[in-house]
Amino acid sequence: MGLxxxxxxxxxxKAPEAKTNRLAFLLLFIIAAVLYITExxxxxxxxxxxxxxxxxxxxxxxxxxxxxxxxxxxxxxxLKAISLYFILFSAIxxxxxxxxxxxxxxxxSGDVDLNLTLPRTLRDYKPVKIAWxxxxxxxxxxxxxxxxxxxxxxxxxxxxxxxxSMLSMTIFEQIYEERNIFQAMEAxxxxxxxxxFYIFVQFFALNSVLSLAETFLLNALASSLWxxxxxxxxxxxxxxxxxxxLAGIVYKTTRLLHISLDVLHQRRF
Numbered sequence: 638m639g640l641x642x643x644x645x646x647x648x649x650x651k652a653p654e655a656k657t658n659r660l661a662f663l664l665l666f667i668i669a670a671v672l673y674i675t676e677x678x679x680x681x682x683x684x685x686x687x688x689x690x691x692x693x694x695x696x697x698x699x700x701x702x703x704x705x706x707x708x709x710x711x712x713x714x715x716l717k718a719i720s721l722y723f724i725l726f727s728a729i730x731x732x733x734x735x736x737x738x739x740x741x742x743x744x745x746s747g748d749v750d751l752n753l754t755l756p757r758t759l760r761d762y763k764p765v766k767i768a769w770x771x772x773x774x775x776x777x778x779x780x781x782x783x784x785x786x787x788x789x790x791x792x793x794x795x796x797x798x799x800x801x802s803m804l805s806m807t808i809f810e811q812i813y814e815e816r817n818i819f820q821a822m823e824a825x826x827x828x829x830x831x832x833x834f835y836i837f838v839q840f841f842a843l844n845s846v847l848s849l850a851e852t853f854l855l856n857a858l859a860s861s862l863w864x865x866x867x868x869x870x871x872x873x874x875x876x877x878x879x880x881x882x883l884a885g886i887v888y889k890t891t892r893l894l895h896i897s898l899d900v901l902h903q904r905r906f
Contacts, residue, residue: 649875652730661726670870728808753889753892785800799833828891
């Protein structure tokens with residue numbers, strides 16, 4: 638995993654059904670654009686943080702969250718919840734994409750197949766339907782991780798990043814290995830053993846690259862609220878689909894590494 642993984646993650650049009658994938662990207666872009674455009678010019682969260690800073694440093698009254706702030710938070714939460722579906726959809730699109738090149742590798746004494754195979758119950762389903770079937774599990778896992786994120790703020794979110802990396806394979810283990818959510822979490826912890834830091838770095842790098850791109854484009858091109866909202870929306874959609882593809886890449890690569898180690902261990906003994 639490295640720069641090649643990041644580059645592959647950005648190839649969001651590389652999917653089993655390109656037309657469906659483009660329509661999904663357009664839909665997410667429209668949803669994000671509508672929510673961004675309806676935001677106030679002066680961000681309510683900025684005002685609240687300023688008031689909180691005054692409360693902490695200048696002994697002023699504790700700022701009361703405004704209705705605009707609560708609506709803004711609700712919009713962000715809604716957009717995050719919607720994006721979870723598209724992340725899962727994009728990840729499955731990557732894992733189910735059949736490249737022209739044979740996807741196998743030679744491990745010392747024989748070939749190891751890198752292709753993941755859907756269980757029989759899902760083989761007739763398209764990625765759109767598979768993602769919808771497992772979307773509730775994504776929401777449950779995201780809600781649990783949100784609790785971890787809030788509780789780890791005082792620790793610079795280190796416990797959250799550790800837990801997020803450890804459980805990053807959970808949904809894929811549910812889909813491809815037909816495990817329940819608790820078994821999938823245990824399997825994910827086993828698969829990511831020794832790779833948590835690399836997983837964190839991959840997603841951190843992807844977010845950083847697109848965050849820098851957003852800052853540059855907003856400073857260079859955003860002359861109005863509409864322009865800024867559209868730039869933010871398209872980069873949000875790109876980040877969502879790229880994050881899904883990167884999750885699929887990390888899962889497939891990690892599975893390959895474990896298979897390779899198992900084969901070498903068996904051959905050795």
